Amino acid sequence: MRSLLKFDLSHLRGDVYGGLTAGVVAIPLALAFGVASGLGPIAGMYGAIIVGFFAAMFGGTPTNVSGPTGPMVVVLAGLFASLSGDVGLIFTAVMLAGLFQIIFGAIGAGNYIRLVPYPVVSGFMSGIGVIIIILQADAFFGHESPSGTLNALAHLPTVLSDINYSALVVGVVTLVVAYKWPTKWGTYVPGALAALAIGTVLSLFMPAMPILGDIPSGLPSLHMPVFDQSAMMLVLEAAFILAVLGSIDSLLTSLVADNMTRTRHDSNKELIGQGVGNAVAGLFGGIAGAGATMRTVINIRSGGVTRLSGMIHSVVLAAVVLGVGSVASVIPHAALAGVLVKVGMDIIDFSYLKRAHRGPRWDLALMALVLGLTVFVDLITAVGAGVVLAALAYVQQVAKIQLEELASRPYAQTSDDEQVLLDRLGTQVTIFEFGGPLSFGAAADVGHHVRERYKQATHSIILDFNRVPFLDVSAARAVETIADDAHKAGKRVYITGMAQTIKDTLSSLGSDDSLSDDAHFDTRIEALQEIAGRSGTDERGGSVRPVQAVAAQ
CATH class of the missing domain: 3.30.750.24 (STAS domain)
Known part of the structure; x- marks a missing residue:
């Protein structure tokens, strides 16, 4: 514990600027992910604050910035629908996910989670991107979003027959600004924040459309674990999925950070840090989070070097939460949908898809299978099936080579x-x-x-x-x-x-x-x-x- 209280202040200036920049970038994403999860924008903010702070303090990647991410929100949204919005059980699942991650780190599972084959990772991440886009389609056209991917797809024809054109304009403008915001301007105002602000201002001069409404602000309240025997299996399953996906997401982000900083992270320590963050987030009404690649990259590029940068990012968000309610209440759902559609597009692995036809056909088929299972079945089935099939294919290839060597x-x-x-x-x-x-x-x-x-x-x-x-x-x-x-x-x-x-x-x-x-x-x-x-x-x-x-x- 004493070592945790010692901070490297030799990079303080870079850490402060990196944390400030990452914190500003995290604001619209935390709000949007909170709404997408079904638990509300303030739960997204609390999740970003708490997971970001404790994962930075106890984690094994100094420059990681953690908070709500697409994979975690997709699972939470499904759990919200399955539990009919029972907040106590949902936050219990978040706490249990944190405990699972701590166990993963303690038993050294971090060394194995990184062994998930790239086509499997690409498939489920792309599938998550597709799910995010599908779930935001209704809000993009000015309607309330139904729960579940299949329900959202089934409801899409109804939405397209009754479009709220005011919401559509706001959503399109927000999406265009998020994509086209100049990089040099992003140094001062992040593209996602600018897009959300412009979309919100535009909505004030247009006919009525769904908005966030009143948002509580201030310090979070305590949510003690709730154990309902009838729903416990569903909660445990969701907690395990959150833990696995959060661990994979975080360690992939850690690898990105390693490549940028020429350092090497501690996988198991990172899982423990993420687990502590999620366990505390669930206890105080925050949604689950993981290492966030975009925010981590921004932190590093802005000068962040040590874990202080991730903690400062959380402090910035905490300061915003104290007065965010009155400002954020007028944000239209369409503007948040525009930001999330951009997030979903960024998650889809287009770089691999463009070149996949030139690589092994089996890897492309595996990626497509995992993507389809992610969208139309569930994430744990997709990842499990992908890993098993990839392992069997690898063993078959190695066995073939070994037997050919025996004969040749x-x-x-x-x-x-x-x-x-x-x-x-x-x-x-x-x-x-x-x-x-x-x-x-x-x-x-x-x-x-x-x-x-x-x-x-x-x-x-x-x-x-x-x-x-x-x-x-x-x-x-x-x-x-x-x-x-x-x-x-x-x-x-x-x-x-x-x-x-x-x-x-x-x-x-x-x-x-x-x-x-x-x-x-x-x-x-x-x-x-x-x-x-x-x-x-x-x-x-x-x-x-x-x-x-x-x-x-």
Whole structure:
């Protein structure tokens, strides 16, 4: 704790400017995400303040700026609809999400969350962008937004038949300003804030349209956890989804920050910081948040270097909240929709989609599948299915390469001394050289390939494990199968170069029962000398055709 209270003040000026700039940028997004979640604009502000402050204080990425993000809001909006707006249960889910993230960090899950394949990340992030746009379509045309993506799509024809043109004009103007706001002006007034301000001012001179209305301001109130047995499974599921998506979103942002600052973040510490922020946010009526890429990039470009910048960003928002109610009450929903449509478009991975046709077709298909599941089913199914399919595809590709190596490399690398013995032994021995860890995908077929290869060997088989660092259960069973089949065929198996850890694995699984006690040798030449001694060959046997030696990768 003492280390947390020590701050690096050598970059104070940059941290102050970075925090101020990120805080100004966060204002319209916090309001918009709060409305989109169903919990109201002030909940978005509280979430940005609390998550931003505690994630910066306890997190593992010094320049990260955290707050409400698209993925989190999409889950919260779905939960709001499923729980009929039960605020107590929703904030309980946010608190539990924070606890899950703390657990993820404590058990070291941060090292694994980063292993999610890019097509899966691209697919669900693009799907989230599509969902945000769909959910904002009704407000963009001047209508109340129904809950749920499918409901919003079903309601779209009705909306298009009764357009509020005042709201449409405001939404279009807001969207255009957000896109076209000059970069050099953005140094002084962020594009999102300018777009929201211009859209709001324009709405004051146009016919009536839906607006935010009265917004409470001031300090948040305490929301104690609520446990309703009938809804607990739904709350736990939503909390887990929030935790997983928030963790992925935050760590992706951390990677962006690393690339910009040439530093390396602490993934597990970052998850703990995000978890603390979300747990406290739920306790005080704030929506869930995560590391926000755009705000983090702005912070870094504005001079932010240490965690002080993220904390200052929260202080700026807290100061705004104290007087935001009267000003923000006249903001039209259409203007917020325009800002969120821009956010949704930014989330969609157009950079990959433009080049995807030039890459592996499987990756494009996987990305499209995850995107479709995200939009039309749910996020956890999309991510789970994507990770499983990507892992299976990878294992299949590796197994194919390993088996092709087994068939395509007919001669092992041998020393001069080994070659002399091989020439003497001729077809009495076959060598199988395993180069690297044998995947469980290839293990199922390697026994068959070995059987086909050693048919011509009249006596002995050498399995060379000199380059094998470890062995899993599937590979151990494959070794057991090879040994059993060889024993039944009357052939003797020799093991060379096997590490003690692999021997222990085989022994503990009983996979070495068909191997004799003297089957293990440190080097391949020792095994060849043993075979030569058993066969009684001498120099006059040199005219026998050389042994076939194969390598298994």
